[in-house]
Amino acid sequence: MSAPPTPLPLVLAGARGHGRWHLANIRRLQDQGVVRLAGICELTPLGPGELGTFAGEPPAQSADFGALLDSTGARAAVVCTPIQTHTELALTAAARGVHLLLEKPPAATYADYTRMTDAVREAGVACQIGFQSFGSHAVPAIRQLVRAGAIGTVQGYGAAGAWVRDDAYYRRAPWAGRRRIGGTDVVDGVLTNPLAHAVATALELADSGTADDVAGIDTQLFRANDIEADDTSCLRVTTAGGAPVTAAVTLCAERAGEPYVIVHGDRGRITFWYKQDRVLVQRAGRGPEEAVHGRTDLLENLAAHLAHGTPLLVPPHRTGAFMRVVEAVRTAPEPAALPAGAWYTEPATATTGARRVVRGIDALVAAGADTLSLFSELGAPWAHPSEVSTP
Known part of the structure; x- marks a missing residue:
């Protein structure tokens, strides 16, 4: 009988x-014997x-990532730090032959993303990018439905996300809601961080995840909050395959809703609520069909890759198209401040702080995904075509 595998x-x-x-x-x-937490890197150590x-088996703690990797002999690292630190930490790990689960977005600029991907490839280390939705078993199931012609010819992919964030959200960290800090890019906007999964999942379903799959990007970036970055935005990615990918998202929703992606066909549609792994198929001549799928955890997948050669679910090259989006947002004109009449302040409650709400945004976001349209094309009075940039 072979010995059980050693926890990673x-x-x-x-x-x-x-x-x-x-x-x-x-x-x-760790309780399943898959991994072992050897250390935690934080500026201030975690208390019990x-x-x-x-707490009963405390791992080593240090603010020095490289030194911690050296002292613990770690074979892998999970990096969940501010966006602008991802690249340097990834390079530090790669230089030591340490494999990575790197949170999204993988970098703040396309140049840094390229530096990171080059480094992990040259070092021969595995790198998984933290788009958890790619682990949903719904993704291959939807692709199979599309290949089988369940909804006819695909017309496009529309993502929608309407979330609620109060004032405290932007005070939680110095980089929150920032496009840059000093001369360092951060790009903490709604499209590139909190609702990045909506964009990336739509690109993945479209089988347009690599940088070469992007032919062009149009963005419309707005903000209701007093921040640098965008909190209410939309985009359209023109893919090399021809089918457009759109996303309409906000952190200023009237009511919080589950984000989703719609695959539009000429004979039906598939809606994927990616946080719930839930799929609804609607097609001509048949009643609606709904299913909830399982999900493979990305860290578990990384461990299986290292132990058994299981293919990675989110290797860096599958996020190249998303990084083209990050770069388009980074280099776009500054997000336009919405006029005072376009939003109002929802007072604080016992459980939430005060927050800004964009009037009619929930319906606008849904319409964007339904019709594959940008805000200006939907007639939003504060969205003007001149605010669209095409890198």
């Missing part, structure tokens, strides 16, 4: 904020309360 020793860089999710996921996989169930 890893370091978590960034254990607060969204990093808490990764910490809990590592706990789950933050370590939770790891």
Whole structure:
């Protein structure tokens, strides 16, 4: 009988904020014998309360990522740090032969993304980008439906996301809602970070995930909040394959809703609520069909790749098209401030802070995905065609 595989020793860089999710996921996989948390990299060490169930077996902690990788002998690292730090941390890991799960977006600029992909390739390390929705078993199921002609000829892919974020969201970190800090690009806008999955998932379903799959990008970037970055935006990616990919998203929704992607065919449509792994197929001559699919965890997939050669679900080249979007947003004109009459302030409640709401945005976002249209094409009075940039 062969010995059980040795758990993959890893370091978590960034254990607060969204990093808490990764910490809990590592706990789950450690209990299954898949991984072992060897260290945590944070500027300020986690206390016993933050370590939770790891407090009884505390991992090494250090603010020096490279030194922590060296001292722990980690074979992999999960990087969940501010966007502008991703590239340098990835380079630090690659230089030591350490494999990566790198949170999205993989970099703040296309040049940094290229530096990162070159470094991991030359070092021969595995790198998984943290688009969790790519692990949904709904993705190959939808592709198979499309290949089988279930909805006829595909006309396009429309993503929609209407989320709610209060004032505290933009005060949670110095980089929140910023396009740049000093001379460093951050690009923390709605399209590139909080609702990045909507854009990336639509591109993945369109089988247009690589940089070469992008023929052009139109963006319309707006903000209701007093921030640098965009909080209410839309885009259209013209793909090399011809089918357009659009996204309409906001953090200033009237009511929070589940984000989704619609695959439009000339004989039906498929709607994918990617956070729920839920799929609805509507086609001519048949009743609606709904299914909920399973999901493969990206860290578990990385461990399986290293142990058994299982293909990675989100290798860096599959996010090249998304990084073209990040670059288009980064180099676009500054997001236009919405006129005062376009939004109002929702007062704070016992559980949430005050927040800005764009009037009619929920219907506008849904219409964008339904018709593959930009805000200006839908007649939004504050959206003008002159605010569209095409890199």
